[in-house]
Amino acid sequence: DAGITQSPRHKVTETGTPVTLRCHQTENHRYMYWYRQDPGHGLRLIHYSYGVKDTDKGEVSDGYSVSRSKTEDFLLTLESATSSQTSVYFCAMESGQGENQPQHFGDGTRLSIL
């Protein structure tokens, strides 16, 4: 989706290092989400945000933190990366203006932790 971008698209790092993934949207949408995708698990919610400085935990939040200081940016931080956090990470946004509104996803970040 052209209105939401993730950076970096690929990253390789070492166990124990901090990692920050960025999600940027240009749609002024209120809601933003971070998911991880692993084989056999589909997409699982890590954290989400319902406004600037308003965030909450999802299903698999351990080891992750988020921040949203501006409407357009939602950052995901792995405080001390572990090999179990090797995954594909997706950011999504949603207007929240109707029950039929889908979440729109960024193109994903492939993160490998060695």
Place this chain on the structure above:
Amino acid sequence: AQKITQTQPGMFVQEKEAVTLDCTYDTSDPSYGLFWYKQPSSGEMIFLIYQGSYDQQNATEGRYSLNFQKARKSANLVISASQLGDSAMYFCAMRGQLGATGNQFYFGTGTSLTVIP
């Protein structure tokens, strides 16, 4: 608890034939939405179709239709006249009642569809 189940890890279909991808769900919310997404090998998530729990008619979007059976808690995706470009992973997702603090989507584990020429 909200749960989405996709029991077909992989499916094959002949080009130009129709195919049904199964999805069942479980929720206690009185109002909810069901969504299907396509993920081609390039990795992006593409929204296909939406069905609201109170919609009387099955949703359709071009070659995609959703066979919604509320009593059975199923929301199967039907793709008509399959094309080679339909080869992808397909995810069923459910959103519970719209809320002020978030609208969590619950995803199934996906079905990998391969269209055979």
